[in-house]
Amino acid sequence: MSAPYELIYYTGVPGRGEHVRLILEEAGVPYKDTQSLSFDEARETVTTWLAGDGHGNPPYFAPPLLKHGDLVISQTPNILLYLGPKLGLAGSRENDLYRVNALALTALDGLSNEVHDTHHPITAMLPWEDQKEESKRRSKEWVQNRLPTILAYWQRVLENEERGPGPWLLGDTFTYADLVLFQCLDGTHYAFPKAMKQARETGKYDKVFKLWEDVKARPNIAAYLASDRRQKYQDWGVYRHYDDNDVVAE
Amino acid sequence: MSAPYELIYYTGVPGRGEHVRLILEEAGVPYKDTQSLSFDEARETVTTWLAGDGHGNPPYFAPPLLKHGDLVISQTPNILLYLGPKLGLAGSRENDLYRVNALALTALDGLSNEVHDTHHPITAMLPWEDQKEESKRRSKEWVQNRLPTILAYWQRVLENEERGPGPWLLGDTFTYADLVLFQCLDGTHYAFPKAMKQARETGKYDKVFKLWEDVKARPNIAAYLASDRRQKYQDWGVYRHYDDNDVVAE
Numbered sequence: 001m002s003a004p005y006e007l008i009y010y011t012g013v014p015g016r017g018e019h020v021r022l023i024l025e026e027a028g029v030p031y032k033d034t035q036s037l038s039f040d041e042a043r044e045t046v047t048t049w050l051a052g053d054g055h056g057n058p059p060y061f062a063p064p065l066l067k068h069g070d071l072v073i074s075q076t077p078n079i080l081l082y083l084g085p086k087l088g089l090a091g092s093r094e095n096d097l098y099r100v101n102a103l104a105l106t107a108l109d110g111l112s113n114e115v116h117d118t119h120h121p122i123t124a125m126l127p128w129e130d131q132k133e134e135s136k137r138r139s140k141e142w143v144q145n146r147l148p149t150i151l152a153y154w155q156r157v158l159e160n161e162e163r164g165p166g167p168w169l170l171g172d173t174f175t176y177a178d179l180v181l182f183q184c185l186d187g188t189h190y191a192f193p194k195a196m197k198q199a200r201e202t203g204k205y206d207k208v209f210k211l212w213e214d215v216k217a218r219p220n221i222a223a224y225l226a227s228d229r230r231q232k233y234q235d236w237g238v239y240r241h242y243d244d245n246d247v248v249a250e
Numbered sequence: 251m252s253a254p255y256e257l258i259y260y261t262g263v264p265g266r267g268e269h270v271r272l273i274l275e276e277a278g279v280p281y282k283d284t285q286s287l288s289f290d291e292a293r294e295t296v297t298t299w300l301a302g303d304g305h306g307n308p309p310y311f312a313p314p315l316l317k318h319g320d321l322v323i324s325q326t327p328n329i330l331l332y333l334g335p336k337l338g339l340a341g342s343r344e345n346d347l348y349r350v351n352a353l354a355l356t357a358l359d360g361l362s363n364e365v366h367d368t369h370h371p372i373t374a375m376l377p378w379e380d381q382k383e384e385s386k387r388r389s390k391e392w393v394q395n396r397l398p399t400i401l402a403y404w405q406r407v408l409e410n411e412e413r414g415p416g417p418w419l420l421g422d423t424f425t426y427a428d429l430v431l432f433q434c435l436d437g438t439h440y441a442f443p444k445a446m447k448q449a450r451e452t453g454k455y456d457k458v459f460k461l462w463e464d465v466k467a468r469p470n471i472a473a474y475l476a477s478d479r480r481q482k483y484q485d486w487g488v489y490r491h492y493d494d495n496d497v498v499a500e
Contacts, residue, residue, distance in 0.1 A: 054412065057349055058349055058407050058410060058419060058420065059403070059406050059407050059410055061403050062356075071345050071348070073345075073348045073349065073352050074352045075352040075356065077327075077355065078348055081331075081348070082345075095321050095323075095332075098323045098328055099307055099308055099323065102310070102323050102324045102325045102328045105325040106311045106312075106325065110311070117367065121371045121372060121388070122371060122387055122388050123392065125391070125395050125396070126391070134371065134372065134384050134387070138371070138372045141373040141376070142373065145373065146373070153309070157308050157309050160303055160304060160308060162303065169308060
């Protein structure tokens, strides 16, 4: 299908839409992005799509959305699943798509959804200030117990040499799961710089931090990150920095 | 591939593994299930798989796992994505797989992950008693604001008649997303019976509650639910009932 890929998302934060941008940027394909609109116009576009009847697809609960011709789909890992094979970023062996999708889902669970919930443990419908005490408690627990568990898992995946000695999650085969993990590590570092520095300095997760650097250095990604298409983290996105939450493990 | 499908999961609760059982039961295919083991043996089997090197696949973070020959994959929506097309339960039109996957992911987000977090808003690594006050606050907010938003979304999907007048999420085409939504509604009803009764009585979500009944009445599902393969909900699973949390909207 020769239709362009169109990302429908908010403007002004990387957010969940960033995973979609990264796969398209890595592949070097042109795409449309509501990010080129003003803040209000992008928000209105998202709202209009969510309120609509799906235009031949089931209605959507939340952005990002990907439009490709008549197909419009939601859910970040689902959009990546659709794009991955088309862009040559979903592995090289039979059934790799399911291996890559599992890795992407696991990265989003632990280092995106869980990190989001550190600043909104009670409800996303109230501001942080109204759940500050719970947020501090959840952040402390997360840094102490979940972050090491999650980083240790990714180190273990990267130490597994059944698919070659690395540096990627599927050994020598670069896939979109590497892009997802990169963005998750990058956002978590914005939210918890002290804990991420502490974790890095233990040396126990060297392959994980190396993957973060290696993705950043890929030519198309490096060019993208240096461009004005890369949005800055803001404290209304998935990843937020609050000094109160920025603790280290004991 | 003629290898059997093997579900690797804990014994004693429906849990996330239940979504895998339901798709296999609906399709009427034989499968192996670690549920046939004792509680301790099943837990040990899960632990052994998680600690291993992936046996030709990347290591896994959490169960359920599906083994099919040499392929072993994790992540509930990923397992369903793998099984759906093989079992004829992933839609009838081009790209329906991505529509079905989006619906399944959205059901799991709102009516499984969010419901889980009502009893563990601070961390899954501490017992409920240690986060009881936060759990009560989150449950109250969830019942008041999230449950109506989520049920209204599913009602809107079911009112969308672009694919026929129903009764399924893709109109007249039954898919595994219907099974996922059924199990999510069923588990949420166990956790929050008062709020679900209240929501039902408003009449605003009649198509959602009808889907729950319609799935329950499908011959293979009805036989499964009446069998001893269907586990009871227990208060150590994804769905837990606490009287303190079982509130109604104001």
